[in-house]
Structure formats: C-alpha cells, structure tokens
Amino acid sequence: MKSMLIISRQAPWSGPGAREALDIALAGGAFDLPLGMLFLDDGVFQLVARQQPAALQQKDLTANLQALPLFGVECLYASARSLQERGLHGTELNLAVEVLDDGALTALIDRYDQVLTL
Known part of the structure; x- marks a missing residue:
C-alpha cells in the first residue's frame, strides 16, 4: 500500500483548500x-487555537483537526x-505536531510515495 503526504498550505479562512485537505486526510485515515x-506556509494558521471563523462566515475546522488522530492520521x-x-x-497550537526545519521537511517528503498539495 502506497503512503501519502498531504501538504496543507492554505489558511482556514482563505478558501476551500484547508477543508479539502482535512477531508482527504480523514477519509484516507478511515481506510x-x-x-x-x-502544515506549510499559511496552512500553519489552521493550528492556531481559539479561532473565530464565524466572524468571517466560515466553519470552524478545530473539530476536524482534532479528529485526525482518531482516524489514524497520527503523523x-x-x-x-x-x-x-x-x-x-x-504554545499557541491546538494540535500536537512535530515541528520540522527545512532539511527535515525535504527528508519527510522523500519518505512518502505520493504527495498531494492543497
């Protein structure tokens, strides 16, 4: 079975990309x-705690993010x-993530068979 890395680069309020990345991860984890x-570039804003998406008429992604480990998406x-x-x-993040420098990011991407960027 091939491995996949999903790279989420969009802020949670800048369009559908952040939600789509989470949906793909949750679906893949379920299988x-x-x-x-x-989480790369503006995608790291998805990890910030206490967001107020209703002010921008957006849906909160916090529950989806916190469900990732429950669906087997632990990396x-x-x-x-x-x-x-x-x-x-x-200390501002609402999800436990491994923070990687640029060299470690390159090695991480090389470890996966497929890479999907949203």
Missing part, C-alpha cells in the same frame, strides 16, 4: 491508508520556518 499531514507535521515567519509558537 487505514498510511498517510501524514504537513502530523508543521514547518518551523512557516511558524516563525507568522510569529507563531508551539
């Missing part, structure tokens, strides 16, 4: 596919550079 999820990663560039710290 026991070996997959991981990487969760975030880019250290993306977090740093956006002024975010590990």
Whole structure:
C-alpha cells in the first residue's frame, strides 16, 4: 500500500483548500491508508487555537483537526520556518505536531510515495 503526504498550505479562512485537505486526510485515515499531514506556509494558521471563523462566515475546522488522530492520521507535521515567519509558537497550537526545519521537511517528503498539495 502506497503512503501519502498531504501538504496543507492554505489558511482556514482563505478558501476551500484547508477543508479539502482535512477531508482527504480523514477519509484516507478511515481506510487505514498510511498517510501524514504537513502544515506549510499559511496552512500553519489552521493550528492556531481559539479561532473565530464565524466572524468571517466560515466553519470552524478545530473539530476536524482534532479528529485526525482518531482516524489514524497520527503523523502530523508543521514547518518551523512557516511558524516563525507568522510569529507563531508551539504554545499557541491546538494540535500536537512535530515541528520540522527545512532539511527535515525535504527528508519527510522523500519518505512518502505520493504527495498531494492543497
């Protein structure tokens, strides 16, 4: 069975990409596919706790994010550079992720058979 890495690059309020990435991860996890999820660029904003999506007439993704490990999606990663560039710290995140530097990100991507970027 081939492994898949889903790279989520969109902020939760900037369009359907963030929700679609989560939906794919949850569906794949439900079928026991070996997959991981990487939050990169503005995608790291999905990890910020206490968001108020209703102010932007958006749906809250927090429940979907927290369901990932329940669906077997336990390999969760975030880019250290993306977090740093956006002024975010590990204490502000609502999901346990492994924070990786650029070199580790390259190695991570190379480990997966397929990579899907949204």
